[in-house]
Amino acid sequence: MDPLIEARALTKRFGGFVAVDGIDFVIRPGEAFGFLGPNGAGKSSTMRMIGCVSPVSGGTLRVLGMDPAADGAQIRARLGVVPQEDNLDTELTVWDNLMIYGRYFDLPRAEIRRRAEELLEFVQLTDRRDSRVDPLSGGMKRRLTIARALINEPEVLLLDEPTTGLDPQARHMLWERLYRLKQDGVTLVLTTHYMDEAEQLCDRLVIMDAGRIVAEGSPRDLVATHATREVVELRFGRAAEQHAALARVRTLAPRVEPVADRLLVYTDDGDATAAAVTADGVGAASVLVRRASLEDVFLILTGRTLEE
Amino acid sequence: MSARMGSMRVLPPLGARQRPWRMVERNVLAYRRTWYVFLSGFFEPVLFLLSIGIGVGKLVGKLPFDGHLVDYKQFVAPGLLASAAMNGSLLDTTFNFFVKYKYSHTYDAILATPLGTGDVATGEVVWALMRGAIYSTAFLLTMVAFGLVPSWWALLVVPVAVLIGFAFAGAGLAGTTFMRSWVDFDYVTLALVPLFLFSATFFPLSQYPAGLQAVIRLTPLYQGVVLERALVLGHMQWTLLVHAAYLAVMGAVGLRVAARRIGRLLQP
Amino acid sequence: MSTPPVVRVMEREARVLARLWRGMVFSTLLSPLLFLAAMGLGLGGLVKAHTGRVAGLTYLDFVAPGLMVASAMQLAANEAMWPVLGGVKWMKTFHATVATPITAGEIVVGYVLWVVVRAIGASTVFFVVAALLGAVPSAWGVLAIPAAALCAGAFAAPLAAYSVTLDTDLVFPVIMRVGVLPLFLFSGTFFPLSQLPSGLRPLAAMSPLWHGVELARGATTGTLHIGADIVHVLVLLACVGAGFAWGRRTFARRLTS
Numbered sequence: 001m002d003p004l005i006e007a008r009a010l011t012k013r014f015g016g017f018v019a020v021d022g023i024d025f026v027i028r029p030g031e032a033f034g035f036l037g038p039n040g041a042g043k044s045s046t047m048r049m050i051g052c053v054s055p056v057s058g059g060t061l062r063v064l065g066m067d068p069a070a071d072g073a074q075i076r077a078r079l080g081v082v083p084q085e086d087n088l089d090t091e092l093t094v095w096d097n098l099m100i101y102g103r104y105f106d107l108p109r110a111e112i113r114r115r116a117e118e119l120l121e122f123v124q125l126t127d128r129r130d131s132r133v134d135p136l137s138g139g140m141k142r143r144l145t146i147a148r149a150l151i152n153e154p155e156v157l158l159l160d161e162p163t164t165g166l167d168p169q170a171r172h173m174l175w176e177r178l179y180r181l182k183q184d185g186v187t188l189v190l191t192t193h194y195m196d197e198a199e200q201l202c203d204r205l206v207i208m209d210a211g212r213i214v215a216e217g218s219p220r221d222l223v224a225t226h227a228t229r230e231v232v233e234l235r236f237g238r239a240a241e242q243h244a245a246l247a248r249v250r251t252l253a254p255r256v257e258p259v260a261d262r263l264l265v266y267t268d269d270g271d272a273t274a275a276a277v278t279a280d281g282v283g284a285a286s287v288l289v290r291r292a293s294l295e296d297v298f299l300i301l302t303g304r305t306l307e308e
Numbered sequence: 309m310s311a312r313m314g315s316m317r318v319l320p321p322l323g324a325r326q327r328p329w330r331m332v333e334r335n336v337l338a339y340r341r342t343w344y345v346f347l348s349g350f351f352e353p354v355l356f357l358l359s360i361g362i363g364v365g366k367l368v369g370k371l372p373f374d375g376h377l378v379d380y381k382q383f384v385a386p387g388l389l390a391s392a393a394m395n396g397s398l399l400d401t402t403f404n405f406f407v408k409y410k411y412s413h414t415y416d417a418i419l420a421t422p423l424g425t426g427d428v429a430t431g432e433v434v435w436a437l438m439r440g441a442i443y444s445t446a447f448l449l450t451m452v453a454f455g456l457v458p459s460w461w462a463l464l465v466v467p468v469a470v471l472i473g474f475a476f477a478g479a480g481l482a483g484t485t486f487m488r489s490w491v492d493f494d495y496v497t498l499a500l501v502p503l504f505l506f507s508a509t510f511f512p513l514s515q516y517p518a519g520l521q522a523v524i525r526l527t528p529l530y531q532g533v534v535l536e537r538a539l540v541l542g543h544m545q546w547t548l549l550v551h552a553a554y555l556a557v558m559g560a561v562g563l564r565v566a567a568r569r570i571g572r573l574l575q576p
Numbered sequence: 577m578s579t580p581p582v583v584r585v586m587e588r589e590a591r592v593l594a595r596l597w598r599g600m601v602f603s604t605l606l607s608p609l610l611f612l613a614a615m616g617l618g619l620g621g622l623v624k625a626h627t628g629r630v631a632g633l634t635y636l637d638f639v640a641p642g643l644m645v646a647s648a649m650q651l652a653a654n655e656a657m658w659p660v661l662g663g664v665k666w667m668k669t670f671h672a673t674v675a676t677p678i679t680a681g682e683i684v685v686g687y688v689l690w691v692v693v694r695a696i697g698a699s700t701v702f703f704v705v706a707a708l709l710g711a712v713p714s715a716w717g718v719l720a721i722p723a724a725a726l727c728a729g730a731f732a733a734p735l736a737a738y739s740v741t742l743d744t745d746l747v748f749p750v751i752m753r754v755g756v757l758p759l760f761l762f763s764g765t766f767f768p769l770s771q772l773p774s775g776l777r778p779l780a781a782m783s784p785l786w787h788g789v790e791l792a793r794g795a796t797t798g799t800l801h802i803g804a805d806i807v808h809v810l811v812l813l814a815c816v817g818a819g820f821a822w823g824r825r826t827f828a829r830r831l832t833s
Contacts, residue, residue, distance in 0.1 A: 014576065051420055053416075053419050053420060053575050054575055054576065055575065072424065073422040073423075073424060074422070076420060076421055076422050077421075077422045079420070081420035083413075083416060083417070083420070085413065087412070087413035087414065087416045087417040088417070089334070089338070089412075089414055089417065090412055091338035091342075091412075091414075092334075092337055092338055092341075093341070096337050099337070100330075100333065100334045100337055101417075101421065103330050103333055103334075104330050104418060104421035104422065104423050105421055105422060106326070106327075106330075106422070134743065134744065135743070148417075149420075152421075342746050344750055345746055345747075345749060345750055348749065348750045348753040348754050349749075349753070351753050351754060351757070352753055352757060355753075355757055355758055355761050355762075356761065358761070358762075359761030359762055359766055359767070360619075360761070360766060363761075363762070363766060363767040363771055363772075364619060364623070364766050364767050366767070366771060367623045367626065367627050367630055367635065367767060368619070368622045368623055368626050368627075369626035369627070370626075371622065380622070491598065491599060494598050494599040494602045494603070495602075497599075497602050497603050497607070498602045498606070501606075501607045501610050501611075502610055505610050505611065505613075505614035505618075506610075506614060506618075510614060510615070510618060510619055511614075511618040511619050511621065511622055515618050515621050515622065516618075
């Protein structure tokens with residue numbers, strides 16, 4: 001299948017600052033593709049280039065088989081964009097936001113009305129259609145932004161940090177809607193710095209750090225390739241104790257990563273390692289065994305956590 | 309640079325020309341629910357006409373103008389109309405444009421659609437001119453109702469008001485592309501107030517010292533005031549074309565500067 | 577000795593202003609002086625040629641105190657609208673303040689007093705320039721400054737109380753155009769009230785700005801009428817008091833519910 005989006009040595013510079021540093025990736029029709037990385041990794045800049053609202057500084061980018069520099073308007077006509085910060089038109093009502101957005105795509109009014117009814121239903125905002133945008137909750141605004149992005153029935157939906165700032169309930173509701181879109185065949189491209197979101201939504205993802213891609217694959221493959229099966233988390237009463245214990249713990253397992261408030265011990269047998277740690281008298285205040293996640297992959301690859 | 313120009317230049321053949329009108333449509337929609345804000349824009353020049361034109365006019369009496377004596381309110385009304393055209397157009401292309409792009413991120417959402425930066429800028433200018441045309445028509449009718457319009461040349465008052473709006477829309481939009489924060493808009497205020505007060509709006513050029521007269525002859529609003537006053541009073545001369553050309557060039561140059569810079573501004 | 581809470585509120589505003597002084601110079605100092613030059617000198621020249629004197633004064637003497645007080649009103653109206661709504665909606669600085677030992681009532685009083693302090697500053701500059709232009713014939717003229725300040729408070733207090741209840745700033749331009757501008761133009765600022773149609777005169781006499789202008793004009797021209805002036809002062813004080821009483825309630829409702 002032809003790729004929907006293809007980047008080769010894609011670069012974005014702002015003056016002397018390199019935000020995206022020569023990355024390659026391919027996104028295929030129907031998949032949910034993620035850019036995972038901490039703030040400032042270059043994810044949003046990449047999304048803006050895909051969305052044809054930020055000129056490419058170097059390398060090549062093809063979106064829907066076209067060149068964003070030459071065919072921006074045609075490409076944008078087939079994309080839906082959910083930006084990181086809601087940019088709903090606060091001078092308009094919920095309904096008018098959908099209507100005028102449809103007009104920007106030059107859709108006939110009757111058709112926009114039909115779709116807007118459906119979309120309000122889809123994002124469960126039908127009863128707020130005549131409300132102004134301002135009083136809506138964060139979750140409602142994000143859902144309306146998604147409805148707005150779907151008004152042109154896009155082939156690709158770009159979502160920049162779709163659930164940042166939402167409460168857990170609103171997040172789960174949003175994930176469920178996105179999952180339904182994916183089932184309907186919409187290609188999802190999203191950025192996130194939440195590893196649980198990446199694991200929930202993405203078929204495939206790239207991990208970005210400082211403008212570069214450091215790993216690529218399905219969430220499961222990434223964990224299998226770069227992390228161990230399990231992780232033992234050790235917490236200590238005081239930072240000094242953790243510091244003192246580090247050398248001892250390192251003799252018990254091949255890979256130990258210290259983070260701000262705990263030590264992460266990478267191992268294929270968590271229970272055995274936990275037992276060894278306890279037997280050795282390291283003096284951890286708490287010992288927790290869990291499965292490895294994308295967070296661990298990022299930590300192992302970059303030495304830092306996603307939240308930093 | 310070339311990539312940016314490219315994204316502005318090549319647009320799909322179909323519908324490209326209608327795109328700026330989508331901005332107008334959006335603004336109409338926004339004002340549909342806040343019609344009273346729109347309506348209130350009409351009052352400003354009318355209130356000045358009542359207070360300064362009629363109230364203070366009684367203290368001023370008649371003025372010599374081009375060899376005739378004209379009533380002060382007749383003298384001041386076209387000046388107010390010209391100033392209102394400047395005001396509205398400048399506010400739309402400076403404060404309002406800046407708030408929409410920097411704070412409400414209205415344009416970010418629009419630029420994610422087939423509309424491009426050129427469409428947004430053109431649409432906003434067209435909207436500012438349409439608004440100006442509506443207000444100046446209403447003001448002209450008010451003047452007629454007060455019996456202040458003796459000449460049929462006044463039919464050209466609204467087109468000239470749009471020309472004034474065009475000149476200041478160009479200047480305003482060009483200026484806005486250089487603004488960093490809203491604090492910079494103090495300079496807009498700094499320009500607006502003196503132009504409003506000292507463009508022969510409220511009293512003729514003869515009231516100024518000779519040196520200042522020469523300066524004022526070169527300022528932009530003065531051109532508009534001279535034009536509107538001549539049309540309302542029916543004192544037509546060929547030299548009026550120079551004033552009109554001044555405004556046309558000012559608007560064209562401003563929009564040219566703005567077009568070069570606005571892509572970079574809205575799509576870094 | 578501890579600083580009174582109201583003064584602490586004012587201190588915060590002073591720090592903000594220290595960063596934004598340029599805007600203040602342009603809009604609150606320069607702009608009124610430009611009006612004085614245009615109206616007092618330019619238009620005044622035409623009046624002189626035609627009628628000579630207005631209410632026994634040169635037009636410059638007549639219009640200077642009017643513009644001084646009207647400018648104080650405009651400053652107060654501006655400062656009691658956008659920044660107040662900003663304090664509870666966009667920047668939420670009042671929410672931050674009320675999280676300290678300072679109360680909602682102290683915020684409204686402190687804020688309004690701060691606006692009055694600014695009005696005193698702007699009026700003083702205006703006064704000095706007007707005096708240099710010869711527009712202040714009487715030594716009593718200095719009293720025009722407190723008159724302008726009082727008038728600023730009379731507008732700032734009720735407007736701040738109202739602004740804090742709003743959710744959008746849409747209505748502010750409407751207030752400026754339909755409320756403040758007519759007062760600016762028809763409160764005896766540019767021409768005597770006696771020139772208004774008789775039906776409108778009582779209406780204009782209800783304008784707090786007219787009371788302020790009468791006080792200030794009496795001072796700069798040395799024609800004080802103790803009885804009438806006491807009434808003017810009382811009316812303005814009543815506006816301030818009513819504004820504070822209302823503001824205590826609206827600020828508390830917005831900030832502590």
